[in-house]
Amino acid sequence: MNKIDFWVMLLSDMLSIAVGIYIGRKLLSRLFAQREKDAEVRSAEIIKNAELTAENIKKDRILEAREKYLKLKAEFEEDTNRKKNILITNENKLKQREQQLQQQADQSKRKEAELDQQKAKLDQQQEAIGKRREEAERMRQQQVEALEKIANLTADQARDQLIDALKAEADSRASSYVKSIVEEAKLTATKEAKKVVIETIQRTATEHAIENCVSVFNIESDDIKGKVIGREGRNIRALEAATGVEIIVDDTPEAIIISGFDPVRREIARLSLHRLVQDGRIHPARIEEIVAKTRKNIEDEIVEIGERTVIDLGIHGLHPELIKMIGRMRFRSSYGQNLLQHSREVAKLCATMAAELGLNAKLAKRAGLLHDIGKVWPEEAELPHAVLGMELAKKYKEHPEVCNAIGAHHDEIEMTTLISPIVQVCDAVSGSRPGARREMMESYIRRLKELEELAMNFQGVTKCYAIQAGRELRVMVDAENVSDEKANTLSFDISQKIEKEMQYPGQIKITVIREMRSVAYAK
Incomplete structure (x- = not known):
């Protein structure tokens, strides 16, 4: 390659580069112009959309403000009307109250006038009564002095003698009356057996369990x-x-x-x-x-x-x-007595007693077995175990008589069937028989001491002993101060006080012993 060709090629390359640069600039300027134009169009659209949106928002806010204004105006008017009505009502009440007070004031004035008149009359009557009372007292005093001269006794002495005589006669009649009632009850016990059983069952003392x-x-x-x-x-x-x-x-x-x-x-x-x-x-x-x-x-x-x-x-x-x-x-156990064995025993007793009374023995046995079912409910409950057991029996579709017997065996609810008192008494029999339950030694000794102290508080009692594990109370009395009739009354009074003030299983026998000793010496 010669030098001329080299320069020709170089010149052609430079010319190509210049043409390329020129064409690139033209293209870029067109591209930038197009983009600028597009940007102006988009910005115009955005501005237009923004103006439309702003206008819509403005209209919405105006509508909301208008609605809120109307709502507040309605509420204000409603509140104003309500307060106005209240004021009118209160004004009417005040007017009525003023009228009532005025009427009451007029009535009070009339009553005061009437009272003044009555007071004047009463004063006159009281003066007359005072004069008559003085005259009556003077006449009574004269009669008392005359009676004292005749009887050679003062009025206080005569009154004391009369009271002593009446007390002795009343004690004697009461003792005879109690004794005759007891003898009559013994004679008619066989004929009235069923009635006595049902009535006394309801008064049976129930137990308090210690778990x-x-x-x-x-x-x-x-x-x-x-x-x-x-x-x-x-x-x-x-x-x-x-x-x-x-x-x-x-x-x-x-x-x-x-x-x-x-x-x-x-x-x-x-x-x-x-x-x-x-x-x-x-x-x-x-x-x-x-x-x-x-x-x-x-x-x-x-x-x-x-x-x-x-x-x-x-x-x-x-x-x-x-x-x-x-x-x-x-x-589970109560007082040392296994609860299952106790329930089985109560079920058998209930069946026997129901059969003797001509009742449904199967229902009685069922109620006896389930009567303490509330004691074994695994969840904590605030109800007494009898009421809880009744609710459980109702839940599991037991017979209504069975449910009532379960709930009433500790008197939490009213008894409505004859099976209920049977379950109650059989529960007491099973718990109070000798050897069935055990008590803590301290509470047992405390109960015996309370039993003896209760009897010692009666007049004429010299000694008292609780025997037979607290089932019998023997009371020694002073023969000089306590007669045979009074001994009968004393045993009854002690039994009544024990029933009212103490809690005990089964029954307690009260024996009053009066011994008269006459001692003489031969010299």
Whole structure:
């Protein structure tokens, strides 16, 4: 390539670059012009749309303001009218009140005038009465002086003698009357047996139950207590959380205390502890596993006990939930008496008594078995157990007579059938028979002391002894101050006071002993 060709090519390249630059600038200027034009069009549209939107918003705000103004105006007018009506009403009431007050004032003036006239008349009558009273007192005094001269006694002495004579006669007549009534009741007892049973059943004293809330788990050695507690107490916390009871590990030798209100939970905790101690592996995971298995076994056992109980008593058609609650009675006690055994006994007594009275023995047996069902309701309730048991029986479609007998056996509701007093008296018989229940020693001794102190407060009593475990009260009286007739009255008065002031199971026999001793010495 020669030099000329080189410069030609260079010149042609430069010319091409210049042409390209020129064409590019033209294209860019057109593009920028087009974009500018488009931007102006879009901005015009945006401004136009904004103006339309602003106009619409302005119209809406104007409409809203107008509506609000109209609404406020209507509310103001309504409030103004209401206050105006209230004012008018109050003005009318005030006018009526003024008229009434004016009328009352006029009446008061008339009454004052009448009272003044009556007062004047009363003053005159009082003066006349005073004169007559003085005259009567003077005549009475003369008569008293004359009687005292005739009888050689003062008025106070005569009055005291008359009162003593009347008291002695009244005591004698009352004692004879009581004795005749008792003898008549004994003679007519056989004929009136059914009536007496039904009437006296309603006056039967009911029991107050003391629940046992503690179980004792015996262990072979105190080393097991450490395993039960676990490291930093984790085992005992896991056991309490799983069973819902309180585990008390103290200085009591070879024993762990299980405390809880629910007897089923205490039994689950006791059996779980027994299995854990036998197994030897005591840790939180194992505790939860054992407690779950034990709870399942106890629930199955509860159902089995309930079914076996209703089969043994020949009771059919009970709801499964009621059968389950009957099984729970096996784990509850009152005064040491097992609740299931007590309910079975009451059911049999009710059936026997209902058959003797010609009533429905099956319904009576059913009511006797279910009468304490409210005591084993697992949830916390504020109702008495009798009323709660009645509600449960109604819930599970029991017979109305059975429901009334359950609710009325502690007099919480009115008795409407003859089965109700039968259940009440059979419950008292089962609880008050010798050996059925136990009381705490302190409360038992306190009751005996109160019984003796109550009898000692009567006049003429020298000694008093509560015997037969508080079933009999023997009262020794002074023979010189207490006659045979008064002894009969005294035994009755003591029995009435015991009924009013004391609570006791069954009945108490009061025996008044009056012994007259005459001693002489031969020299």
